Amino acid sequence: MRKNLNVIAAYSIMMVLILMVGIFQSWNIALSIFNLCLISAVMTMGANIQWGYAGLINFGIMGYTALGGLAAVLISVDPVQEAWRAGGFDILMSLWLIVVMVLVIRFVLKRFEKSKIRTYSIAVIIISGILFIRFSAEPGIEAIEAVDPAKTGFLGGFGLPIIFSWIVGALFAGGLAFIVGKVALGLRADYLAIATLLISEIVIAIIKHEDWLTRGVKNVIGLKRPAPYEVDLQTTDWFIKLVEKFNAGKLSVIENLADRQAALNQLVIEGSSVFVKLCYSGLFLVVVIILLTLTQKALYSPWGRMMRAIRDNEEAANAMGKNVVKQHLLIFILGSAIVGIAGAMLVTQDGLFTPGSYRPMRYTFLIWVMVIVGGSGNNFGAILGGFVVWFLWIEAAPISLFLINFFTAGIPETNALKAHLIESVPYFRFLLMGLGLLFIMRYRPKGILPEKIEIK
Amino acid sequence: MDFVNAIILLLNYIFIPALTYGSQLALGAIFVTLIYGILRFANFATGDMMSFGTMMTILFTWYFQSLGVSLGVLPTALLAIPFGIIFMIIYMLLIDKFVFKYYRNQKSPPVQFAMVSIGVMFVTQAVVRIIIGPGDRRFFDGEKFIIKAREFKEITGLNEGLAIKSTQVITIFVTIVLVSLLFWFLNRTKTGKSMKAYSDNEDLALLSGIDPKKIVLVTWVIAGILATIGGALYGLDKSFKPFTYFNNMLPIFAAAIVGGIGNPFGAFLGGYVIAFSEILLTYAYKKFFMYILPESMEPNSLVQLLSTDYKFAVSFSILVIVLIYRPSGIFKGKVL
Numbered sequence: 001m002r003k004n005l006n007v008i009a010a011y012s013i014m015m016v017l018i019l020m021v022g023i024f025q026s027w028n029i030a031l032s033i034f035n036l037c038l039i040s041a042v043m044t045m046g047a048n049i050q051w052g053y054a055g056l057i058n059f060g061i062m063g064y065t066a067l068g069g070l071a072a073v074l075i076s077v078d079p080v081q082e083a084w085r086a087g088g089f090d091i092l093m094s095l096w097l098i099v100v101m102v103l104v105i106r107f108v109l110k111r112f113e114k115s116k117i118r119t120y121s122i123a124v125i126i127i128s129g130i131l132f133i134r135f136s137a138e139p140g141i142e143a144i145e146a147v148d149p150a151k152t153g154f155l156g157g158f159g160l161p162i163i164f165s166w167i168v169g170a171l172f173a174g175g176l177a178f179i180v181g182k183v184a185l186g187l188r189a190d191y192l193a194i195a196t197l198l199i200s201e202i203v204i205a206i207i208k209h210e211d212w213l214t215r216g217v218k219n220v221i222g223l224k225r226p227a228p229y230e231v232d233l234q235t236t237d238w239f240i241k242l243v244e245k246f247n248a249g250k251l252s253v254i255e256n257l258a259d260r261q262a263a264l265n266q267l268v269i270e271g272s273s274v275f276v277k278l279c280y281s282g283l284f285l286v287v288v289i290i291l292l293t294l295t296q297k298a299l300y301s302p303w304g305r306m307m308r309a310i311r312d313n314e315e316a317a318n319a320m321g322k323n324v325v326k327q328h329l330l331i332f333i334l335g336s337a338i339v340g341i342a343g344a345m346l347v348t349q350d351g352l353f354t355p356g357s358y359r360p361m362r363y364t365f366l367i368w369v370m371v372i373v374g375g376s377g378n379n380f381g382a383i384l385g386g387f388v389v390w391f392l393w394i395e396a397a398p399i400s401l402f403l404i405n406f407f408t409a410g411i412p413e414t415n416a417l418k419a420h421l422i423e424s425v426p427y428f429r430f431l432l433m434g435l436g437l438l439f440i441m442r443y444r445p446k447g448i449l450p451e452k453i454e455i456k
Numbered sequence: 457m458d459f460v461n462a463i464i465l466l467l468n469y470i471f472i473p474a475l476t477y478g479s480q481l482a483l484g485a486i487f488v489t490l491i492y493g494i495l496r497f498a499n500f501a502t503g504d505m506m507s508f509g510t511m512m513t514i515l516f517t518w519y520f521q522s523l524g525v526s527l528g529v530l531p532t533a534l535l536a537i538p539f540g541i542i543f544m545i546i547y548m549l550l551i552d553k554f555v556f557k558y559y560r561n562q563k564s565p566p567v568q569f570a571m572v573s574i575g576v577m578f579v580t581q582a583v584v585r586i587i588i589g590p591g592d593r594r595f596f597d598g599e600k601f602i603i604k605a606r607e608f609k610e611i612t613g614l615n616e617g618l619a620i621k622s623t624q625v626i627t628i629f630v631t632i633v634l635v636s637l638l639f640w641f642l643n644r645t646k647t648g649k650s651m652k653a654y655s656d657n658e659d660l661a662l663l664s665g666i667d668p669k670k671i672v673l674v675t676w677v678i679a680g681i682l683a684t685i686g687g688a689l690y691g692l693d694k695s696f697k698p699f700t701y702f703n704n705m706l707p708i709f710a711a712a713i714v715g716g717i718g719n720p721f722g723a724f725l726g727g728y729v730i731a732f733s734e735i736l737l738t739y740a741y742k743k744f745f746m747y748i749l750p751e752s753m754e755p756n757s758l759v760q761l762l763s764t765d766y767k768f769a770v771s772f773s774i775l776v777i778v779l780i781y782r783p784s785g786i787f788k789g790k791v792l
Contacts, residue, residue: 194775202768372571427586
């Protein structure tokens with residue numbers, strides 16, 4: 001118990017902070033912060049598996065998040081029959097061609113010795129294949145995008161419950177990680193960082209501009225929900241009774257019957273939104289707990305020990321007969337798949353998919369700040385990092401506004417500098433994150449909750 | 457006649473824009489490659505440092521404009537660039553003193569440096585946004601065109617116009633001068649040679665009496681000059697927006713690695729490789745073929761290999777291919 005004291009203390013402080021937001025700002029804000037903290041925690045667990053367990057640097061988190069989001073769209077949206085009729089055949093043909101191309105390349109790789117001619121012929125196959133597919137699919141894509149472009153203009157999905165997308169998102173992200181890992185894992189650490197960052201940008205570019213698949217920057221809105229809708233809750237009897245029961249004390253003070261009814265209505269509207277967020281919190285908590293249990297088990301298993309050995313001394317681990325390349329690929333896929341789950345969860349919560357919103361600052365670098373600040377190699381640390389950093393990211397604006405007002409209290413409102421500072425309050429979050437990262441890296445390089453390895 | 461028209465078309469839409477964009481990338485790429493070669497880390501704050509230098513230039517431009525000082529037909533920003541450079545260098549040296557120096561003394565691995573540079577990236581982004589805001593700013597003044605498309609058509613009597621913007625000429629001219637000076641400095645002076653020696657083999661350089669503090673200082677000074685001029689030229693040619701500068705970091709990285717990281721000349725050429733391939737692959741050649749092919753063979757489609765949305769993706773794909781097949785870059789940089 002004693003040795004876990006700092007963990008318990010850190011998490012209690014975090015919970016108190018979120019509760020304080022609930023009390024002083026509103027429960028709605030507190031819960032939405034809490035939900036995003038949970039999603040961030042899943043992302044940091046993914047990044048932590050790669051960086052903390054194996055020392056692999058992955059700056060492509062944004063790409064896997066977006067793929068998870070794409071999975072949510074493809075799973076939950078109803079198929080657009082008309083679009084399938086218009087261009088489905090062309091798209092399927094192109095898919096076949098891609099499969100054929102991959103098979104041909106595999107055949108060439110297997111059949112011939114490594115030589116310059118082989119490399120060039122593979123390049124020719126890839127380039128001519130891409131050109132051929134592009135021109136042959138063009139009419140189909142145009143036909144699909146022409147189907148009611150204001151509402152659909154894409155193929156749609158499978159019309160299944162959105163929860164399934166959490167698994168499919170993991171598969172998508174894992175699949176991409178397999179390809180990226182095969183290509184890039186041999187690179188030295190900082191090149192791997194740059195390569196993964198650029199590959200994730202390519203993924204985003206494709207998601208943004210292949211309208212037949214994702215609707216691109218036109219966004220997909222109104223995705224199905226695993227949780228009830230606010231509007232339905234507000235007319236459900238048991239929910240109104242529940243709200244009445246919870247607020248019995250408050251309501252009984254009001255004498256006038258009409259006033260009481262109005263107050264109740266207001267409470268029901270607020271309560272419905274809180275209730276929906278609570279549903280999400282519950283779902284996300286389940287995911288976080290399952291993942292945490294699994295990752296903790298993995299960390300203390302023989303496999304976890306092997307990963308640490310590979311991380312700390314690759315050559316020695318190699319000499320002991322561990323297949324470093326294979327294990328690196330495996331952990332790269334696992335970590336990315338977890339990030340994919342988080343991406344699907346994010347889109348599930350928002351109910352919309354906006355490819356334009358995926359930016360490396362928010363989805364790659366911020367996640368890295370979380371991992372480093374929380375404590376890489378320690379799952380509890382990484383999750384805590386997700387909570388702390390997301391909390392500060394949201395609350396930085398009010399905090400800095402308060403500080404600016406506090407320090408410039410004597411200066412009149414009309415002062416140009418003060419007005420300018422207050423106007424640029426949203427950007428203080430970047431400053432806070434940067435300084436936080438720099439200070440942690442300098443004075444507590446292992447994070448708030450450092451890695452602790454117990455031999456059991 | 458049609459043939460000349462086709463050539464002018466390519467010059468106007470591909471060659472000159474790519475040369476300009478390539479020059480801007482090349483300056484950034486030399487900045488990345490110098491930091492990588494001498495200080496030995498991938499600087500993720502590259503784009504934001506460039507935006508800081510550009511911001512200082514813009515502030516001085518506004519100041520000079522308010523004083524009524526101008527260069528006539530040339531943009532006032534050219535006058536402001538030296539002042540921007542001074543502030544950029546001061547900022548970089550401060551960052552180095554308070555942030556990077558500690559890790560250099562600790563001999564931290566490059567990954568840790570990269571992480572620290574992400575911290576610097578966040579801070580610089582905040583500083584730029586707090587001072588000048590996130591919006592789009594244009595600070596170009598003076599004469600916009602050297603030749604307008606319409607004038608060109610009137611003079612030559614061709615169907616295709618050739619428009620040359622003064623910013624394009626300034627960019628190419630300044631880049632040539634700056635890069636030649638830089639290579640003269642690196643190859644001919646004692647300090648430049650000792651920088652190369654330090655980059656090649658740190659221990660050996662230290663043994664032969666090279667002062668590492670001086671090397672680091674000179675590196676940051678050159679980096680400041682390159683970052684400010686590169687950023688300001690990009691801002692003059694297009695516009696200044698902090699987010700765009702952050703994004704430009706990626707093609708700049710691509711240029712530096714494609715050229716062979718740690719090799720300034722490679723980085724210089726890498727900038728053009730990236731710029732030309734981006735523009736060549738995303739240009740719609742329909743009009744070009746209309747000029748050179750007989751009427752019966754004219755294409756119906758746009759004859760565009762990739763849509764312009766994939767401009768960035770092109771350069772990143774090139775980078776990925778280079779990383780896989782020739783990790784030391786086209787022009788042999790450090791072996792990875």
